[in-house]
Amino acid sequence: MRFHTRKWVKPEDLNPNGSLFGGRLLAWIDEEAALYTTIQLENSKVVTKYISEINFMASARQGDIVEIGIDVKKFGTSSLTLICEVRNKMTRETILTVDNIIMVNLGADGTPSPHGKTKIEFVRDRLPS
Numbered sequence: 001m002r003f004h005t006r007k008w009v010k011p012e013d014l015n016p017n018g019s020l021f022g023g024r025l026l027a028w029i030d031e032e033a034a035l036y037t038t039i040q041l042e043n044s045k046v047v048t049k050y051i052s053e054i055n056f057m058a059s060a061r062q063g064d065i066v067e068i069g070i071d072v073k074k075f076g077t078s079s080l081t082l083i084c085e086v087r088n089k090m091t092r093e094t095i096l097t098v099d100n101i102i103m104v105n106l107g108a109d110g111t112p113s114p115h116g117k118t119k120i121e122f123v124r125d126r127l128p129s
């Protein structure tokens, strides 16, 4: 799994207990999944369809750095199934895992559209050498 994004936990990210607010983390994950999907499918019209159960195993505190990792589990016809792991760079603990994030590729009319992708592509492979 590649950990593309790092976030610094700031005061506005905390819950009343002084640890990272779960909703903030879910927003970061959703954004990361949308960006990952947009880049993989080369389409900015993608939506989050389904997020499976989320298992919070540890937390983070102000000043900690968290890393968000995403990998592809399955290329469907219009969908892309992702897995996600978030870890705390300071404590080296896994904060949470998500087993299935289903993203759907949309056409111009806003309905599911085949994306035609079957494997992970790296941006450098798309650039002329």
Ligand SMILES: CCCCCCCCCCCCCCCC(=O)SCCNC(=O)CCNC(=O)[C@H](O)C(C)(C)COP(=O)(O)OP(=O)(O)OC[C@H]1O[C@@H](n2cnc3c(N)ncnc32)[C@H](O)[C@@H]1OP(=O)(O)O
Pocket (backbone or CB within 6 Å): 030, 034, 035, 038, 039, 044, 046, 047, 048, 049, 050, 075, 076, 077, 078, 079, 080, 102, 104, 110, 111, 112
């Ligand atoms: C280069 C850089 C440029 C940058 C440029 C800016 C980029 C910036 C990115 C912006 C990205 C914003 C995105 C943010 C993320 C949101 O905030 S999205 C907002 C929240 N989500 C929504 O509002 C979605 C609402 N739902 C819907 O509109 C409809 O349900 C959908 C998603 C269009 C799907 O419609 P549907 O009729 O249910 O579709 P259906 O054909 O049954 O299923 C479609 C696919 O999903 C699968 N599926 C459906 N339900 C399930 C389920 N429960 N479990 C598993 N699979 C399922 C189906 O199996 C099917 O898969 P395939 O077999 O085609 O692979």
